[in-house]
Amino acid sequence: MRHLLSIEDLDRPGIERILDRAKSFTEVSEREVKKVPALRGRRVLNLFYEASTRTRSSFELAAKTLSAEVINFVSSGSSVEKGESLKDTVQTLSAYRPDLIVVRTPHVGAAELVARWSPAAVVNAGDGKHEHPTQALLDVYTLRERLGALDGLSIWIVGDVLHSRVARSNIQAFSMLGAKVTVCGPPTLIPRGVEALGCDVRYTLDGLDEADVVYALRMQKERMTESFVPSLREYAARYQIDGRRLNARQVLMHPGPVNRGVELAAEVIDSPQAVIGQQVAAGVVVRMAVLYELLAGRTTPDRQLVTA
């Protein structure tokens, strides 16, 4: 694997290899000195065109724990604000010879463009509403830790599927590992044709009891102004996961940040069924495993250029 642009770049053995390696990295975080030299001397460039706290910091932590050098490039205060195109930015930053670029942008397919324009390996950390493959991997990791294999599990993804890159990556990753995925939300927020991804579609939470895992998506406030839902109140009344709707057997997930009282009621966020904190923790080891997968044992693009 040269890049991780989409969950489709992986197959089941590939996902399992990354998860197993992530598991082996958990031990590092328990040490007093939280660092291993696996990627010493490698350069990782974080290229973020969108606000992000946990994704960017967990990639940074992952790279540093593996002893890589990290450069952070965020769009505000950079030449992007002076009108530099993505292509020029990528080509300019590629002159620093990064071994790997982590990129987040508000545009579908932008990570693929970065991969086309730079010799570096590229990890998609979210491209518009398209995909967020490392989120899917850390979610799968979290579930494996909690429940073991995903085969035969019923997973409901609830909320704004239309605008969610997490949903698109997770539907595919969960299905690839043998789970049965159902998406549920207001019809205005379920994309037409989403069944093609291999999931069932429901418009109400009736039947939620069958789910082994309930994955709530973030409900963004701006969706109200665009008439996707008439009000947050009505949305919460129909789709909020609360103590009544979540049964004791079910695991609750959320990609964060949570809107308390909208998609999730406070009582379930703080319940032992919620694995939201574990998802965040998994983010670091899973991203370590992804960086390792793409960089360890591979000739750096710099060296390829030198020897060419």
Add this chain to the structure above:
Amino acid sequence: MNAARPDGKRGAEPLVHREQPPADLLIRAAHVLDPRAGIDAPHDVLVRGGAIAELGAPGTLDAPEGAEVLEGEGRHLFPGFVDPHVHLRVPGQEHKEDLDSGTRAAAAGGFVAVVAMPNTDPVIDDATVLRSLREAGRREARIPVGFLASITRRLEGDALTEMAELSDAGALGFTDDGKPVHRAAILRKALQYQRLCGGVLALHEEDPSLSGAGAMHEGEVSARLGLAGIPSISESTMIARDAAIAGYEQGRIHIQHLSARESVEAVAEAKARGVRMSAEVSPHHLTLTHEAILERLDTRLKMNPPLRAEADRQALIEGLRDGTIDCIATDHAPHAREEKEVPFEEAPMGTTGLETAFAAVYTELVVPGVLPLALVVEKLSAGAGLLGLGTPRIAVGEPAGLCLLDLDAEWQVGEAGYESRSENCCFAGRRLRGRVLATVAAGSVVYRERAFALSAA
């Protein structure tokens, strides 16, 4: 049905181009196919002084003194194509295309006349702008070019242009192409005014409240990619609305670039009710679907209306076959490289199409036996009649508007660059069959394929 003025006043010459020496040519033993003239057999065709002088059995005509001989054996001679829908980007966007490069691209595609859209900068909404543009056309255009003027000022949809004066100044008709006429009352007034000034109203059909910020067809592929979708109904509902208005006012409308099955149905229903309307379809909507975007998120595949699903493509093919759709039009829409080298959602809509129109349709639809060659040849020039222009014919006495092709020649789109100033062709990299070898427009040779020119010399 045509652009003739009901008040009997004759407007300006409909088409303009740079004067070039009239051709004296003998095209020897080419397979002549002119469906309208009922010709489908090898002939010698003699062109003298730019007009078709004689048709004879193969090998029977001699080249007169000074005439050039084009070897046509094993090749096909068609009436030249006419494109009622191109963007030549002049004035104001000459970095994308200009009159010379756009008409050179057209000639290379076998076109002998094109009609340019008014969504330029400034918009062609004023007779002064139109007159100066036509003046530039007389200096620069390699093949005859006609112009549509806008229906509303600055394409803003609020106020009608001075349609009668624009018509006098040479506008073939009117369109706000690139945008719909979103207010029904404005379209109605334009149709009423059409009784005075003539000229077709060519309509880009899209309900912006449904298409929104969509970047591609709404369906399985957009769901997978997370791209905002443009639903088929954003087109078909506007066609239904505008057909109702045109029927009420007994006006004449032309529906541009049909893309959806529902749209074909809407046109068929309106035509059956007797609404005076025609419709066009592009080569890309006939040959590609949104699946191509899944294979590669390529901004050259982003256009408006978008590539739709296979069922839509099949409906368009059927519509062309049964006459619901009257002609093929490229909607040639050049954009500069830096404008297209951006993420998909950021890229402007549009693909070039003049140089690939015939080969794309021939390769994808004629070679596999989906559509007969004669139908495709006829539909590639049928746009002329819809806009009140003369349709090229291969008949003695007619001005020569011809294209000579090698149907067996295979080529890769873009491998030798483009005649167009822009390279945003949705067929880039595809191998197509059917190569234009020479084009004769308005009686002059306007294009020779490089290798062919060498062999003929």
